[in-house]
Amino acid sequence: MEEVPTSYEPIFLATPDAYNTTPGILKFAKQGVGWKNSKTGQVITIAANDIKRVQWMRVARQYRLKFILKNGAWQKLDNFPREDFDSVKHVIRSLYRITLETRELSLKGGNWGKTEFQGNYLTFNAGTKTIFEVPLGDVANTNLAGKSEVSLEFLPPDRLNQADAGRAKGTRVDELVEMRFYIPGTTTSTKAARMETSGTEETQNAANVFYDMVKNKADLGQVTGESIALFQEILCLTPRGRYDIDMFPSFLRLRGKTYDYKISYESVIKLFLLSKPDDLHMVFVLGLDPPIRQGQTRYPFLVFQFIKDEEMDIELNLDEATLKEKYAGKLQKSYSDPTYQVVSSVFRGLTGRNVAVTGGFNSLHQTAALKCSLKANEGYIYPLQKCFLFIPKPPTFIPHSEIGSVHFSRVGAATAAGPSRTFDMKFNMLSGTDYQFSSIPKEEYNVLEQYLREKKIKMKNELPDGNSGYADLSNLDALSDLDDSDAGDDDDESPDEDFQVASEESDVPEEYDEEYESAGESEDGKE
Helix, strand or coil, X not given: CCCCCCEEEEEEEEECCEECCCCEEEEEECCEEEEEECCCCCEEEEEHHHEEEEXXXXXXXXXXXXXXXXXXXXXXEEEECHHHHHHHHHHHHHHHCCCCEEECECCCCCCCCEEEEECCEEEEEECCEEEEEEEHHHEEEEEEEECCEEEEEECCCCCCCCCCCCCCCCCCCCCCCEEEEECCCEEEEEHHHHHCCCCCEEEEEHHHHHHHHHHHHHCCHHHHCCCCEEEEEEEEEECCEEEEEEECCCEEEEECCCCEEEEEHHHEEEEEEEECCCCCEEEEEEEEEEEEEECCEEEXXXXXXXXXXXXXXXXXXXXXXXXXXXXXXXXXXXXXEEHHHHHHHHHHHHHCCCEEECCCCCCCCCCCCEEEEECCEEEEEEECCCEEEEECCCCEEEEHHHEXXXXXXXXXXXXXXXXXXXXXXXXXXXCCCEEEEEEEEHHHHHHHHHHHHHCCCCEEEECCCCCEECCXXXXXXXXXXXXXXXXXXXXXXXXXXCCCCXXXXXXXXXXXXXXXXXXXXXXXXXX
């Protein structure tokens, strides 16, 4: 009788986040199954006692062997020729007492079917055939996009998968980033599953049940590990709302009343800790790449606000050995400091990013920022060591290295009512993009000009007669700074409101109408 082989090659490991291009050798033994990467030596093993089912199916790369484990996880191996079916079936039956199942995929291109949660995967089936599978561990966010619609947003693809050493470094891949399910009608569920009471059935919206299932299942696997720290009810100015920040070893969870995000620390590219001019609040800014999304709106920066005098006592969920080996000098076991210091310190330790702080610039009133407007949005622009940063919305990052020149206008301008109290500043970027900031208090011009000279940034000034050059503003009277008020206690998440055009009775009500109250002050001025 011909001997049945117990090893097969070349076999490819099918990972959920990349299509492996390096083959390996697959071996069967009584103890289990092992696959070894022929180039890197990476070894993947599956214990025989962990195998629940094994399936055989046709895929793009010949045939696939799919191991379904008792803990709900899957392991998939590709590139089996059709003629290997009988030998693989015999090996699996003789070694593990498991019958090899044949699974067919739906290739008709249909988009209507039935969803099923299997372990950490969501499968979409048409009858008995599978259309596609979604690894729930890759779901970064899910929300109800409508009464009967649920959207799933996925984590960005890694630039280089460590398990895929055959791919050239820096190779970009195209990958699905969002998927929407239309789920009409209602379904029944038992209260016992949620309330631990009797099994009374109740009718629920089918989309809501699906949404809750995705949220629960997406938290399985690595997400269910104990968090290192939890910061509750943190006020976020952009996007607006209060969020719980759950810090894990390799990612964080941002949980709000409506939105729930999973953000990898690799996506955090910048950290800023800034003092607000009111001397009552601190702002902590996270720069993200790729940005998070709420519908069609992207948020590349998250702006959190803290009360300066608010303190926090917290103990990190890390043992002493882990602190010394992995976070030596980066994290402490416990903190008892102002809340903004604790949060920024934990972020710095877990992300490995430096925190940029204010310093090197002081306005005429000894503040680190200047009040101004970007289009219709009032806020503050911070001249920092290597960049300008405008907050709170839209957060705008302007590196010094990308500035072509800075153009000042209305510096010496006058109106029928007298000299103008403010001037405008436009950044002409090397990329061709322009950023124009208006309503900057005129008394801050000399300080800002000195800062730009020190940073060796080219400047142009539009003189009142229309010529360009540098204006001498040393004799201008200093004007009082505008009152500063900010949103401190806006708890609800809500989309940014549209800008309302001022009444036609006054062309510049913010400068001359004593009863005028800007949209930002009326809404955000309550502490």
